[in-house]
Amino acid sequence: MKCPVCGNDCIRDAHEIIGIMPEVFAPCPDCTPLVMNKDAPPPPVSLDVCSCGRRFLDVVCAHVYLIMVEEGDLLLNDPLRRIGSPMIHPGFAMESAPFLPEKSLVLLSPLVSRESAERIIKEVPEARGVVRSGDFIPGELDANLTREPRTYELLAGCDVRADIFFTQTSPIVLYKEQSKIHIEFPRGYDPKIIAVGVRVRRHNPRVFVDACCGAGTLGILAGMIGTPHVVLNDAWYAAAFWTSYNLRVNMESMLLERVDIKKDYTALSKNPVVREPAVVAVAEGEQTVEVYQGDFFRLPPFLPKERPILTVFDLFEKKDRPLRERIRKEWLESVGGDIFIP
Ligand SMILES: [Zn+2]
Numbered sequence: 001m002k003c004p005v006c007g008n009d010c011i012r013d014a015h016e017i018i019g020i021m022p023e024v025f026a027p028c029p030d031c032t033p034l035v036m037n038k039d040a041p042p043p044p045v046s047l048d049v050c051s052c053g054r055r056f057l058d059v060v061c062a063h064v065y066l067i068m069v070e071e072g073d074l075l076l077n078d079p080l081r082r083i084g085s086p087m088i089h090p091g092f093a094m095e096s097a098p099f100l101p102e103k104s105l106v107l108l109s110p111l112v113s114r115e116s117a118e119r120i121i122k123e124v125p126e127a128r129g130v131v132r133s134g135d136f137i138p139g140e141l142d143a144n145l146t147r148e149p150r151t152y153e154l155l156a157g158c159d160v161r162a163d164i165f166f167t168q169t170s171p172i173v174l175y176k177e178q179s180k181i182h183i184e185f186p187r188g189y190d191p192k193i194i195a196v197g198v199r200v201r202r203h204n205p206r207v208f209v210d211a212c213c214g215a216g217t218l219g220i221l222a223g224m225i226g227t228p229h230v231v232l233n234d235a236w237y238a239a240a241f242w243t244s245y246n247l248r249v250n251m252e253s254m255l256l257e258r259v260d261i262k263k264d265y266t267a268l269s270k271n272p273v274v275r276e277p278a279v280v281a282v283a284e285g286e287q288t289v290e291v292y293q294g295d296f297f298r299l300p301p302f303l304p305k306e307r308p309i310l311t312v313f314d315l316f317e318k319k320d321r322p323l324r325e326r327i328r329k330e331w332l333e334s335v336g337g338d339i340f341i342p
Pocket residue numbers: 003004005006007008010158159160
């Protein structure tokens with residue numbers, strides 16, 4: 001599938017990504033791990049890439065560090081961790097630090113300059129994208145849609161990467177632009193995924209609604225468990241777009257035959273936050289999945305009439321009790337069914 005950020009072939013079907021997991025970050029017999037103290041400057045090391053095409057994560061970070069020092073983003077006595085957060089692609093829970101192949105790292109850094117970013121992409125083979133991050137969550141949207149989400153800035157390369165989450169059924173592969181959507185890094189045991197899986201099995205709904213779906217995790221999970229009708233919604237265009245793409249990526253783990261994406265990335269980006277729900281994608285087969293971009297308070301008239309129905313609200317404002325109460329009350333009046341706010 002064509003990548004909307006760089007135009008290349010960044011997006012693969014879930015089985016291809018799941019298939020490479022065992023060896024993608026594994027060392028060959030010549031690879032050597034070189035664990036560095038992240039609270040000190042990196043020691044002088046060889047930056048050579050092994051004959052297998054991989055380098056240990058810390059060596060790649062040291063390479064990035066040297067470029068950032070040369071460009072004046074860092075000082076020579078800064079600790080290694082000042083480079084920022086290296087996000088691997090694909091991301092999944094691992095027991096030991098990875099040996100990185102080409103184009104497998106997206107760097108999130110509050111300190112990186114455009115000059116460094118361009119050099120990192122040119123000179124560090126493992127680098128895939130460099131993003132200037134900030135001390136906020138990209139794509140964070142309040143339930144009342146009072147302000148447009150803030151995003152990080154992609155400085156060079158492509159910031160589309162996948163995370164793989166283990167569930168009680170098949171793993172879910174979720175692509176996203178690192179600068180525009182937040183997902184927690186997979187830890188191998190992800191309580192929200194387990195909790196929603198348990199609820200779906202217990203309630204066995206005809207309809208599952210993922211009201212603020214982000215990259216689509218919980219709705220796709222319900223689809224994989226076999227819920228006949230799934231509706232995913234998010235007011236943020238990047239979330240609605242990547243949810244649609246992720247449906248396609250994970251289609252083979254669901255009872256779907258086709259995913260029809262109705263709005264492309266450019267069209268969606270013209271209206272980053274939308275109140276009146278509009279269809280972004282429809283998927284059909286033995287089950288039906290719809291993706292909307294809109295305000296979830298306006299979603300009830302668009303929902304299928306079948307029952308039972310289970311709705312999950314994965315809010316950014318998890319601790320806002322009055323908001324949770326209001327959502328519960330309004331939703332019970334207009335839609336009914338079971339409500340889960342993790
Ligand atoms: Zn790309």
